[in-house]
Amino acid sequence: MEPTTTEVRLRRMKFRAWHRGTREADYMIGGFFDHNHAGWGEAEMALFELLIDEDDVEIMAWALGTEPVPVRYAGAMMTAMQKLDYVDIP
Numbered sequence: 001m002e003p004t005t006t007e008v009r010l011r012r013m014k015f016r017a018w019h020r021g022t023r024e025a026d027y028m029i030g031g032f033f034d035h036n037h038a039g040w041g042e043a044e045m046a047l048f049e050l051l052i053d054e055d056d057v058e059i060m061a062w063a064l065g066t067e068p069v070p071v072r073y074a075g076a077m078m079t080a081m082q083k084l085d086y087v088d089i090p
Contacts (some may be wrong), residue, residue: 009045010037013033013045014030014033014034016052017032017048018030018033020056022056024060025060027087027088028059028060028063029052029056029059031087031088032080033048036086047075050072050073051073062078062082063078063084064084065082
C-alpha cells in the first residue's frame with residue numbers, strides 16, 4: 001500500500017527536524033516535532049515546513065526567547081516550542 005501524501009510529508013518533516021546539524025537543535029526541533037505532530041492539521045504542517053527551512057540558530061533563539069519571533073511564526077506553535085517541556089535528553 002502506497003503511503004499517503006500526508007504520511008510522506010510527515011516523514012520528510014521528521015527527518016528534517018531530527019537532522020539539523022547540531023545535537024542541541026536536533027533535540028529541540030526534533031523533540032518538538034515528535035511531541036506535537038500528531039495533532040497537526042494542514043495549517044500547522046505547512047507552518048512547520050516553513051519553520052524548518054530557517055537556520056537552526058534563529059529557530060533556537062526564537063524558542064529560547066533571545067531573539068524576537070518573526071510575525072509569520074508568532075502564535076500557538078512557537079508558544080508551544082518556547083515551553084521546552086518536550087525536550088527529553090537521553
